[in-house]
Amino acid sequence: MDINAIGTLLGPRFEVVAGDTAKALEALALAPGARVLDVGTGSGHNAIVLAALGFDVVTGEPADDRSMYAGREWSENARKAGVRERIRFEPFDASAMPFESEAFDAVFLFGMLHHAPEERRPAVMSEALRVVKQAGAVVVCEPGAEVLKMVRVDDPGHPEAANPADYLVAEQVREQRLQGKWMEIYLFRKPGA
Numbered sequence: 488m489d490i491n492a493i494g495t496l497l498g499p500r501f502e503v504v505a506g507d508t509a510k511a512l513e514a515l516a517l518a519p520g521a522r523v524l525d526v527g528t529g530s531g532h533n534a535i536v537l538a539a540l541g542f543d544v545v546t547g548e549p550a551d552d553r554s555m556y557a558g559r560e561w562s563e564n565a566r567k568a569g570v571r572e573r574i575r576f577e578p579f580d581a582s583a584m585p586f587e588s589e590a591f592d593a594v595f596l597f598g599m600l601h602h603a604p605e606e607r608r609p610a611v612m613s614e615a616l617r618v619v620k621q622a623g624a625v626v627v628c629e630p631g632a633e634v635l636k637m638v639r640v641d642d643p644g645h646p647e648a649a650n651p652a653d654y655l656v657a658e659q660v661r662e663q664r665l666q667g668k669w670m671e672i673y674l675f676r677k678p679g680a
């Protein structure tokens with residue numbers, strides 16, 4: 488099923504994710520079948536987009552997250568979209584990831600960083616950079632003003648968007664910023680990549 492057909496099936500929130508993730512992917516030019524980590528499963532939309540575009544996806548969130556954004560039913564949507572077998576779910580906390588260094592071609596944090604407690608965000612960024620390959624990239628998508636307005640209708644206490652550059656500690660990275668339709672997109676590459 489192509490991405491537009493999946494959008495028709497899963498609705499406008501999926502299309503918000505699909506458009507801005509596609510924009511980030513254009514800049515990355517990953518090889519087909521690349522291994523991608525999706526940090527913060529949520530509704531599974533970003534994992535489904537990545538799988539539908541032909542990548543091999545690992546996704547996860549903390550097993551003890553009881554917020555309205557975690558523990559959601561995403562697996563059935565992935566099955567309906569025909570991509571369930573291309574997504575592996577593993578619970579984890581992004582500030583201490585259970586993955587080898589340089590295990591992924593790209594790491595996505597789509598709408599996730601601002602949900603991590605402020606004091607853990609430096610470790611989240613360090614871990615994302617640790618598990619991505621030397622030639623890969625970490626992609627952080629954080630909500631723009633319109634998205635925040637929409638999500639605060641159901642969740643008035645929703646946190647402000649985070650600027651991932653504020654949480655880089657000792658990392659040497661090249662940063663590129665793209666304006667998504669809905670999200671602010673930040674790409675971080677290791678030097679020499």
Ligand SMILES: C[S@@+](CC[C@H](N)C(=O)[O-])C[C@H]1O[C@@H](n2cnc3c(N)ncnc32)[C@H](O)[C@@H]1O
Binds near residue numbers: 504548556596599602
């Ligand atoms: C708004 S949802 C993300 C949206 C999701 N990417 C999608 O495509 O639907 C926020 C996610 O961040 C996850 N999250 C919050 N803190 C986390 C942490 N420390 N480690 C990993 N995931 C975390 C939540 O469990 C939730 O899955």
